[in-house]
Amino acid sequence: MTSENIIQGHVSAPSKRFLIRWLLLLAIAALELGVLTARYEAPPLHANKAEWPAWLFHFSKEIWPAGLWIIAACYLILSPRLKTILDNLREHGLGYRWQVWLARHALALAAFAAITQLIFGMPSDPARLSLLWLTGWAGLASITLLSWMMALAPGRFWRRLMHQEHTALLVGSILGMGAWILVSMLSQHKTSLLGQNEFWNFLGIPSLLLARFLLGWFYPDIVYQPERFLLGTDSFQVKVSYVCSGIEGISLITLFIAVYLWVFRKELRFPQVFWLFPLGMIAVWLLNAVRIAILIAIGTSFSPEIALQGFHAQAGWIVFTLIGVAAIALSNRMQCFTATQTDFQGVKSSQPLAAALLVPFMGLMAATMATSAFSTGFDLLYPLRILILAALLYCFRKYYKSLSWKWTWQAPAIGSTVFIVWILLEPDAGNGGTVLLQGLEALPSETAALWLIFRVLGSVIAVPLAEELAFRGYLIRKLIAKEFERVPPRQFTWLSFLLTSVLFGLLHDRWLAGTLAGMAYALALHRRGQMGDAVIAHMTTNALIAVFVLTQAKWSLWS
Numbered sequence: 001m002t003s004e005n006i007i008q009g010h011v012s013a014p015s016k017r018f019l020i021r022w023l024l025l026l027a028i029a030a031l032e033l034g035v036l037t038a039r040y041e042a043p044p045l046h047a048n049k050a051e052w053p054a055w056l057f058h059f060s061k062e063i064w065p066a067g068l069w070i071i072a073a074c075y076l077i078l079s080p081r082l083k084t085i086l087d088n089l090r091e092h093g094l095g096y097r098w099q100v101w102l103a104r105h106a107l108a109l110a111a112f113a114a115i116t117q118l119i120f121g122m123p124s125d126p127a128r129l130s131l132l133w134l135t136g137w138a139g140l141a142s143i144t145l146l147s148w149m150m151a152l153a154p155g156r157f158w159r160r161l162m163h164q165e166h167t168a169l170l171v172g173s174i175l176g177m178g179a180w181i182l183v184s185m186l187s188q189h190k191t192s193l194l195g196q197n198e199f200w201n202f203l204g205i206p207s208l209l210l211a212r213f214l215l216g217w218f219y220p221d222i223v224y225q226p227e228r229f230l231l232g233t234d235s236f237q238v239k240v241s242y243v244c245s246g247i248e249g250i251s252l253i254t255l256f257i258a259v260y261l262w263v264f265r266k267e268l269r270f271p272q273v274f275w276l277f278p279l280g281m282i283a284v285w286l287l288n289a290v291r292i293a294i295l296i297a298i299g300t301s302f303s304p305e306i307a308l309q310g311f312h313a314q315a316g317w318i319v320f321t322l323i324g325v326a327a328i329a330l331s332n333r334m335q336c337f338t339a340t341q342t343d344f345q346g347v348k349s350s351q352p353l354a355a356a357l358l359v360p361f362m363g364l365m366a367a368t369m370a371t372s373a374f375s376t377g378f379d380l381l382y383p384l385r386i387l388i389l390a391a392l393l394y395c396f397r398k399y400y401k402s403l404s405w406k407w408t409w410q411a412p413a414i415g416s417t418v419f420i421v422w423i424l425l426e427p428d429a430g431n432g433g434t435v436l437l438q439g440l441e442a443l444p445s446e447t448a449a450l451w452l453i454f455r456v457l458g459s460v461i462a463v464p465l466a467e468e469l470a471f472r473g474y475l476i477r478k479l480i481a482k483e484f485e486r487v488p489p490r491q492f493t494w495l496s497f498l499l500t501s502v503l504f505g506l507l508h509d510r511w512l513a514g515t516l517a518g519m520a521y522a523l524a525l526h527r528r529g530q531m532g533d534a535v536i537a538h539m540t541t542n543a544l545i546a547v548f549v550l551t552q553a554k555w556s557l558w559s
Helices: 003-039 052-092 098-120 131-152 155-164 166-187 193-215 247-263 272-301 304-333 344-373 382-395 397-402 410-424 434-441 445-478 494-506 511-528 531-552
Strands: 222-225 230-233 237-239
Touching (some): 003 098, 003 131, 098 131, 193 222, 445 511
16 A cells, blocks of 8 residues: 555545534434424413513524524635635544533533423413523523534634634624524515515505606606506506516525625625625616516507517516626626636636627527517517527637537437437427417518528527537536636536536526436537537437427427
């Protein structure tokens, strides 16, 4: 055995022991928390028992969910330095007699469970809902938690952590408490999921007032009934409920920013970058009022059908995309949000390639949302979408020469397999393609034929090329390293593989089939490291779908 193997053996064995210990202690804590919360109910708060000890006992059931929110927030803020903290924890744990503290924890837990039974047992004794009992109960709870923490790591580790990370822990505690309070407030309402209805009632009047103000610049005949959330003109009015109020947009932008901060946590400055959350929420709320005003303007001056069927369905995604892109740009442009100094030489060399890979797809998405917003179900302007995409691909054509375009027969085989899976997962759509068929039948035969030619060319050539450049050319490597151009196409990580596949699936209405297709195209890329394999596989799938649509009249596959 070589000396290197001996060293690795000495290093890996303690690491495994630490991991087993931590998993054991975490499992013990989860089991204890589960048993206590499932076995005991908080004492009811009677009208004649308004003293604050009884009130604290009644709301003690909220301690553990609030604690979980605080832990999650602190973990998110500390995540960029988590590896250093864990290494420090492992260092302090060498030779530490943690079993002694685990035994003390067991004794403290037994005493805490006994006093909890006396106080929380039903029927509750009002005499035990006093300050003396509250002090004893809280003291034993603190000792139980403290002894568990001491079993996890020695006191010197916790003192050092508090000294070095006191600001991050304070900010995490504030954010966690704020999130818990917000969720608790919204969860009190039972009329809609998380109380969006009531939340919209709170934000609705200011939104409608802003939309009314914007419409007043162009229309003198404003109809405004705040009690019914009704706004419009004499010829076109809309009733705005929480479903189209922007609540979903606020939720989506919050989730998007959270995922973005996690993926690029090493490149961002915490906790300053958390300002993106309130900025994103405010932007969604403001642009939602603008969206309502534009919706009413389109319905009044142009077409109610386009306003309700096209613009109403697409405007939310347009707003979300604009704010998401703005949040990313803001975090990269502002020095207070960036953790590391920018290597201008490296950025300058990678920017053209990144733009070449991303701009065609972003242009396609923008054109898709724009043409769909001004349609009534059948996208008559689809050829314009493809012409824009073709122009963008042509502009960046010189940058694509550096990509590997060789492919083998396995690529069409992968694409054919994806086609079979796609068809098997296709639901019985019934009238799913009726709108498209009716739109084609309403056109002159020459125009309908031209539209179909653009639809086939776009589906088989232009769209697969733009999507593969963005997902398998850029994003799958960007998730591995910041300097994505240095990442070999064959390099594989589970994060980049799964995340790009899921995002690719969410891009399509058939998210499950789309996710499986994304996995197949990623495997086509990783198999030989050739971009051409992923592109040809994608083109093969879409070509077979086009043939199936035209020969079997399965128009729902294009809807």
